[in-house]
Amino acid sequence: MTDAPLLKVRDISKFYGARIGCRNVSFDLWPGEVLAIVGESGSGKTTLLNCLATRLSPSSGSVDYRMRDGKLCNLSRMSEAERRFLMRTDWGFVHQNPADGLRMAVSAGANVGERLMAVGERHYGNIRATAGNWLGRVEIGIDRIDDQPRDFSGGMRQRLQIARNLVTAPRLVFMDEPTGGLDVSVQARLLDLLRGLVQDLGLSALIVTHDLAVARLLSHRMMVMKDGVVIEQGLTDRVLDDPREAYTQLLVSSILQV
Amino acid sequence: MNTANLATYNFAYLDEQTKRMIRRAILKAIAIPGYQVPFASREMPMPYGWGTGGVQVTAAILGPDDVLKVIDQGADDTTNAVSIRAFFQKVASVAVTTRTGEATIIQTRHRIPEEKLKPGQTLVYQVPIPEPLRFLEPRETETRKMHALEEYGLMHVKLYEDIARNGHIATTYAYPVKVEGRYVMDPSPTPKFDNPKMHRSEALQLFGAGREKRIYAVPPHTEVVSLDFEDHPFEIQSFENPCALCGAENVYLDEVVLDDKGGRMFVCSDTDHCEQRCASGHRGSLAYDGEIVR
Numbered sequence: 001m002t003d004a005p006l007l008k009v010r011d012i013s014k015f016y017g018a019r020i021g022c023r024n025v026s027f028d029l030w031p032g033e034v035l036a037i038v039g040e041s042g043s044g045k046t047t048l049l050n051c052l053a054t055r056l057s058p059s060s061g062s063v064d065y066r067m068r069d070g071k072l073c074n075l076s077r078m079s080e081a082e083r084r085f086l087m088r089t090d091w092g093f094v095h096q097n098p099a100d101g102l103r104m105a106v107s108a109g110a111n112v113g114e115r116l117m118a119v120g121e122r123h124y125g126n127i128r129a130t131a132g133n134w135l136g137r138v139e140i141g142i143d144r145i146d147d148q149p150r151d152f153s154g155g156m157r158q159r160l161q162i163a164r165n166l167v168t169a170p171r172l173v174f175m176d177e178p179t180g181g182l183d184v185s186v187q188a189r190l191l192d193l194l195r196g197l198v199q200d201l202g203l204s205a206l207i208v209t210h211d212l213a214v215a216r217l218l219s220h221r222m223m224v225m226k227d228g229v230v231i232e233q234g235l236t237d238r239v240l241d242d243p244r245e246a247y248t249q250l251l252v253s254s255i256l257q258v
Numbered sequence: 259m260n261t262a263n264l265a266t267y268n269f270a271y272l273d274e275q276t277k278r279m280i281r282r283a284i285l286k287a288i289a290i291p292g293y294q295v296p297f298a299s300r301e302m303p304m305p306y307g308w309g310t311g312g313v314q315v316t317a318a319i320l321g322p323d324d325v326l327k328v329i330d331q332g333a334d335d336t337t338n339a340v341s342i343r344a345f346f347q348k349v350a351s352v353a354v355t356t357r358t359g360e361a362t363i364i365q366t367r368h369r370i371p372e373e374k375l376k377p378g379q380t381l382v383y384q385v386p387i388p389e390p391l392r393f394l395e396p397r398e399t400e401t402r403k404m405h406a407l408e409e410y411g412l413m414h415v416k417l418y419e420d421i422a423r424n425g426h427i428a429t430t431y432a433y434p435v436k437v438e439g440r441y442v443m444d445p446s447p448t449p450k451f452d453n454p455k456m457h458r459s460e461a462l463q464l465f466g467a468g469r470e471k472r473i474y475a476v477p478p479h480t481e482v483v484s485l486d487f488e489d490h491p492f493e494i495q496s497f498e499n500p501c502a503l504c505g506a507e508n509v510y511l512d513e514v515v516l517d518d519k520g521g522r523m524f525v526c527s528d529t530d531h532c533e534q535r536c537a538s539g540h541r542g543s544l545a546y547d548g549e550i551v552r
Binding site for chain 2: 128
């Protein structure tokens with residue numbers, strides 16, 4: 001990790017009319033760091049994530065991102081063209097529902113290749129080779145490269161979505177409940193895969209989850225949200241082993257023990 | 259003429275305000291080659307899909323001295339072509355022709371004439387779906403943004419899919435082109451055989467989509483490049499045999515089924531081109547030289 005944060009978030013608030021989405025959230029994300037945002041449904045996790053990923057515009061506060069040239073850029077002051085370019089090259093966004101992040105009617109290979117073509121790759125053979133390579137990395141058989149994601153299982157779709165996001169070697173990946181809706185054994189494989197990829201590629205990631213086990217496995221640091229406010233943050237192991245806030249204690253104690 | 263109806267009659271069907279509106283859209287389209295300009299498309303006395311967009315563009319640019327030619331799939335004698343030609347004869351009393359070289363305005367559905375177009379001629383296309391990204395991205399808000407920000411990666415996804423499924427780019431009509439290095443444009447459902455004719459054409463090309471309410475244009479001498487991959491370059495269709503009637507090669511051919519035993523012939527899709535060649539003595543393998551008994 002270097003000395004300069006990749007993402008600087010200061011006092012982000014989002015109001016839906018009188019309702020609070022999230023309020024006064026500030027944190028830094030460092031290169032290579034995985035930060036989990038946990039909390040119950042409706043606590044503002046996804047609102048916060050969408051504000052950071054410029055999918056929503058925050059009501060107040062600022063988000064600065066360190067570009068590859070080392071300059072810190074205020075995301076809300078970027079032009080839309082720059083933002084969209086950033087989103088499809090330097091960033092990834094993994095949706096909870098793979099259908100939101102994939103093109104269901106085009107083949108797996110084209111799904112992975114789309115970002116390459118968007119940044120100007122025009123050699124079919126190279127695109128296909130890269131796509132095949134990435135399918136292998138997310139444990140999808142090369143014989144499925146011409147199949148459409150609608151023929152894939154939920155776990156495969158999610159892995160395909162991850163491959164599609166990582167093909168341009170992004171530095172920051174946003175994940176919204178990446179394991180939601182998957183059964184436990186598939187979840188375990190996906191987590192294993194994600195952990196390996198994050199380590200290999202030195203990715204920074206922001207993961208929104210209500211599943212504390214996901215946070216424990218993947219993240220270095222975590223933030224606990226309740227009613228739109230971050231009530232506790234710290235190293236993952238510290239928060240989970242020694243929760244300070246009453247709500248965090250409740251959350252940790254309510255994990256099902258089998 | 260019944261003078262009582264004179265007040266409601268206007269040259270070339272549309273009222274002058276409507277023509278001005280359409281001409282403004284056309285001028286804007288010419289100023290930004292390949293950009294789809296919205297316009298207030300009117301109801302025309304024909305159903306959508308029959309060329310309401312093309313007819314409105316033609317009506318807006320038509321003058322009393324113009325000579326009009328209308329083709330449908332290259333032919334001057336099909337229903338659509340005949341009725342649109344008759345329409346303008348009736349509402350504008352303009353001269354009509356089937357000769358490509360004599361026409362000043364050519365309204366077309368799905369073909370560009372084989373004869374090279376000259377400066378001063380205008381080709382008006384009837385366009386069903388003007389948005390080349392439509393089948394990949396159904397949201398109009400999103401496709402407009404993609405055009406505005408020049409995000410055309412998706413267009414290559416379609417070509418990628420073609421190669422992945424068929425081993426080659428199987429898009430044979432409505433083949434996407436990039437106009438003057440900026441806008442990706444759907445050349446209306448013309449066969450890709452005609453794409454190279456659009457490149458640096460000396461004639462003005464106007465595109466009207468009535469149902470979708472869009473007008474776009476390719477001014478003369480504009481660069482029109484068909485999209486492709488480095489290792490799968492753009493190719494036009496080629497035909498094994500020349501036209502069975504006039505013996506023309508390197509033209510676009512239509513298949514005509516002759517009987518129920520698999521008999522077929524391939525003839526020029528551009529009927530005017532074929533007739534002119536036959537008249538000047540060219541003969542194909544199935545040309546008939548005897549007297550036609552009716």
